[in-house]
Amino acid sequence: MASINDITNEFVRNEIQEYLEQPDERESVIETFAKISPRMQEIGAALIDGQHKVVDELTLKAIADDIQALEVMDDGLIAAMRIVGIKFRENFIYVPEVLGCARAMKTGMAHIEPILSASGIKPAGRVVMGTVKGDLHDIGKNLCIMMLRGSGFEVFDLGVDTSPDEFLASVEEHEATVMGMSALLTTTMPNMAVTIETFIDEGVRDDVKIMVGGAPVSQEFADDMGADGYGKDAMECVALAKKLVKEQAEVES
Amino acid sequence: MTGRERVLAAFRREPVDRTPVCNPTSVATVELMDLVDAPFPEANRDPEMMARLAATGYTELGFDTIMPVFTIIQESSALGCKMQWEQKDNWPTVRMREPIWVEPEDVKLPPDFLTHKDTRCVTDAIKILKKQYGDEVAIIGKTMGPWTLGYHCFGVEPFLLMSLDNPGKTKLCLDRMKEATIEYGMAQIEAGADALTLPDHATGDLVSGEYYKEFLLDLHIELVEKLPVPLILHICGRTLDRMDYIAQSGMAAFHYDSKNPPSEAMEVVDNRIALVGNINNPETLFSKGPEEVRQEVYQNLDAKVNLVGPECAIPLQTSIENLKEIPKAVKDWHRDHSTPN
Numbered sequence: 102m103a104s105i106n107d108i109t110n111e112f113v114r115n116e117i118q119e120y121l122e123q124p125d126e127r128e129s130v131i132e133t134f135a136k137i138s139p140r141m142q143e144i145g146a147a148l149i150d151g152q153h154k155v156v157d158e159l160t161l162k163a164i165a166d167d168i169q170a171l172e173v174m175d176d177g178l179i180a181a182m183r184i185v186g187i188k189f190r191e192n193f194i195y196v197p198e199v200l201g202c203a204r205a206m207k208t209g210m211a212h213i214e215p216i217l218s219a220s221g222i223k224p225a226g227r228v229v230m231g232t233v234k235g236d237l238h239d240i241g242k243n244l245c246i247m248m249l250r251g252s253g254f255e256v257f258d259l260g261v262d263t264s265p266d267e268f269l270a271s272v273e274e275h276e277a278t279v280m281g282m283s284a285l286l287t288t289t290m291p292n293m294a295v296t297i298e299t300f301i302d303e304g305v306r307d308d309v310k311i312m313v314g315g316a317p318v319s320q321e322f323a324d325d326m327g328a329d330g331y332g333k334d335a336m337e338c339v340a341l342a343k344k345l346v347k348e349q350a351e352v353e354s
Numbered sequence: 355m356t357g358r359e360r361v362l363a364a365f366r367r368e369p370v371d372r373t374p375v376c377n378p379t380s381v382a383t384v385e386l387m388d389l390v391d392a393p394f395p396e397a398n399r400d401p402e403m404m405a406r407l408a409a410t411g412y413t414e415l416g417f418d419t420i421m422p423v424f425t426i427i428q429e430s431s432a433l434g435c436k437m438q439w440e441q442k443d444n445w446p447t448v449r450m451r452e453p454i455w456v457e458p459e460d461v462k463l464p465p466d467f468l469t470h471k472d473t474r475c476v477t478d479a480i481k482i483l484k485k486q487y488g489d490e491v492a493i494i495g496k497t498m499g500p501w502t503l504g505y506h507c508f509g510v511e512p513f514l515l516m517s518l519d520n521p522g523k524t525k526l527c528l529d530r531m532k533e534a535t536i537e538y539g540m541a542q543i544e545a546g547a548d549a550l551t552l553p554d555h556a557t558g559d560l561v562s563g564e565y566y567k568e569f570l571l572d573l574h575i576e577l578v579e580k581l582p583v584p585l586i587l588h589i590c591g592r593t594l595d596r597m598d599y600i601a602q603s604g605m606a607a608f609h610y611d612s613k614n615p616p617s618e619a620m621e622v623v624d625n626r627i628a629l630v631g632n633i634n635n636p637e638t639l640f641s642k643g644p645e646e647v648r649q650e651v652y653q654n655l656d657a658k659v660n661l662v663g664p665e666c667a668i669p670l671q672t673s674i675e676n677l678k679e680i681p682k683a684v685k686d687w688h689r690d691h692s693t694p695n
Contacts, residue, residue: 151518192595196560197518200511235444237451240511261451262438287590287635288445288669316559316591322636 102128103135110134110142113184116149120188130183137176144173144209145181151201153208160209170216178209179251186248186336196240203247210251224255226346229271229309230281231259233292238285241315245281245338252339265292265299272309278349279342282328284315293318294326301327307352310345314338357418361492362548364660365584365606367628372688373655373662375417375681376630378494378551378586378609380424380667384443385674386410394670395439395446398425399471401478408483412491414674416681417663420487422479423496424667426553429538430498430506432470433463443670453509458523461507461530468541477545484546492549494586495542499554499577500531501570507531514560517569525569532573539581549584551609552577558592558613566596571603578604586630590666594618601626611665612638612650616657628660633680640669644679651683655691 108114113134121127134142140163147155156178163173185202188194230246232239239261246256257275259267263282272280284290293313300306312330313323314337323331330345332338355363360374387393390410392403408422427448431437436449455461467473476495483493498506504513504527517524539550554574556566578585584606593600594614601608601623608627610619612634619629633639633650654662662684668677 192558192562195558195562195565197514197565200515201518204515235440235447237438237447237449238510239451240514243511262447286445287640287665288667290636291640291669291671316557317636319637322641325637325641 103132105131107131107135108142109139110146112146112150113142113181116146116184116188120184120191120193122191126187130180130187133180133183137180140168141172141176141180144177145184148178148181148202148205148209149184151198151205153201153205156205157208157212160212164212164216170213170220171222173209174213174217174251178206178213182206182248182251183336186334190334190336199244200240203244206247206251210247214250222253225253226279226342227255227257227275227277228279228281228342229257229259229268229275229277230283231263231268231271232261232283232285233289233296234262234264235292236284236286236289237261238315239283241285241335242281242283244335245283245314245332248335248339249342252343254342265296268296269299269303269305273305277309279310279312279345281312281314281338281342283313284318287317290315290317290322293328297327310349312338312341312345356489357412357491358489358548361418361661362584365549365586365628367625367660373660373684374419375684376419376492376494376661376663377411377417377421378419378588378607378630378663379496379553380421381411381415381417381664381677382407382424382670383668383672383674383677384670386414387442389414393442394424394444395441398428398439398446399475401475401482404475404479405482405486408479409487412487415677417491418681419492419494420483421494421496421551422483423476423551426496426498426502427506428472428476428496429467429534430503431472432467433503433507433534435506445667445670448506450506450509453507453512455507455527456512458526458530461527463534463537467534468537473538473541477541480542480545480547488546493547494549494551495539495545495547496551496553497535497539497542497581499535499552499570499587500528500573501554501556503531503534504528505555517561517565521568528569528573532577535577536580539577543581543583547583549586549606550581551586551588552605553588555589556596557589558595559590563596563599567599571599574600574603574605588666594622597622603627607661609663609665616654616659620657620659630661630663631659632665633663635665635668635672639664639676640672642676644676647676647679648683648686651680652687655684655687
């Protein structure tokens with residue numbers, strides 16, 4: 102088992118010691134970071150600190166030095182976003198700080214995505230994402246999309262104010278196995294149920310797994326409206342999408 | 355006591371004959387729109403329709419207040435934000451992906467700010483309501499706080515990133531935007547508003563309690579000094595971690611969300627501010643029946659919450675039956691607990 106001292110970067114070590122309180126989670130993150138090279142830990146530290154210009158510089162340099170794009174993404178960016186996600190979940194940081202980290206991740210991903218796309222790696226799954234009709238809020242949805250893409254999903258972003266018909270057409274067009282709906286307002290949450298009803302009415306409800314999220318949404322509300330899953334934050338969204346892709350594959354096999 | 359007297363006394367945290375039923379945001383529904391022929395979006399832009407639909411909160415539902423401002427977009431429209439007016443069954447919204455301001459220097463109130471169709475609609479509606487119902491119930495207006503105006507005019511993401519990158523610049527923007535809050539608030543007071551809701555969405559779902567203290571507490575204290583009617587601060591979502599600061603703002607009341615348990619909230623504010631709330635919208639008022647609504651009303655009354663009402667603007671498809679249950683449950687609770695609250 103790795104120890105905290107196996108992590109070379111002092112900033113990362115301090116972050117883990119200060120903010121990761123659940124023993125199993127702490128052990129798992131230490132295990133991950135202990136295997137990560139000092140250069141990638143440095144990128145991760147800059148990301149956790151929201152230093153997008155530093156992430157930009159270090160990512161470019163790593164690629165120029167022939168470090169694999171996949172390694173930069175997994176070890177430099179995604180591993181660090183896990184710490185950010187935990188800090189957010191535990192209310193050590195809030196949306197402005199997460200947005201700062203997301204901006205840093207986006208900066209790094211801008212260099213990595215073209216390389217990965219060109220390499221033809223099979224996506225982990227196809228996901229259609231959108232904010233429901235009447236709702237123009239998209240911060241949470243965008244964070245989910247960023248984390249999904251970073252985890253190897255191909256994501257089709259429908260943006261905000263998405264009608265049930267737009268969700269339906271996009272799922273059919275892209276043959277998505279998972280669809281994610283977001284709402285920030287209690288006044289627009291009912292449109293999630295309306296969208297699910299549209300899928301039922303069109304006889305395609307079983308063709309796609311539907312996940313929902315957003316500040317006022319709860320597991321109970323998701324269950325009541327007949328969604329397949331609810332994610333509290335972007336980290337849960339990724340775990341849920343992986344689970345739903347697997348379940349849908351079992352249904353179709 | 356009349357509804358008006360009851361509400362204003364509760365804002366002062368004075369004894370009342372029963373807990374007032376208060377709507378600081380919106381209880382407009384599609385059913386009510388049909389009942390008085392005042393549908394969205396027109397009811398947000400035509401003073402006669404706005405007044406007619408707002409009055410149903412009293413005449414049909416039995417609340418002690420009337421709130422004519424159903425949305426949070428009237429002044430943003432007057433400031434020049436791009437709008438999406440939607441249809442009868444959807445809320446009008448600001449297109450925050452198309453912000454109108456970037457720098458503090460951009461923050462300027464247009465000369466027609468108070469005469470613009472969408473701001474004047476509210477002041478005209480308040481005049482109508484004051485004349486018709488002013489002796490019976492409290493007429494509540496609504497003026498957006500600078501933080502919420504920041505979301506609308508700068509865009510949510512750019513505004514929050516600015517607060518992270520440059521707190522000083524953000525404070526300057528807020529200071530300039532507060533003029534809109536004051537001007538629009540004063541116009542509604544002159545039109546006859548008994549109190550004003552001041553939505554300023556520094557919610558725990560987005561920012562920390564310390565953010566509230568750093569960016570808003572002093573501004574809110576200043577707004578209390580400048581707007582001479584009871585102010586009801588409205589912030590959705592988790593707010594327990596900032597209620598101590600909110601209680602120091604001098605606001606008459608805080609309209610709080612069902613994510614915050616009534617008894618814990620009452621303990622934190624410790625009679626320094628009245629609490630209004632906090633019947634859950636999506637899971638109770640929208641999805642369940644009168645019995646569940648009644649249970650939540652009782653939870654608030656058992657916790658001695660000062661005014662009872664929905665936690666926020668209700669979904670437009672909420673049933674009238676569930677909304678009527680709120681005042682009914684309040685009256686029944688008081689009948690069973692005969693000591694005045």
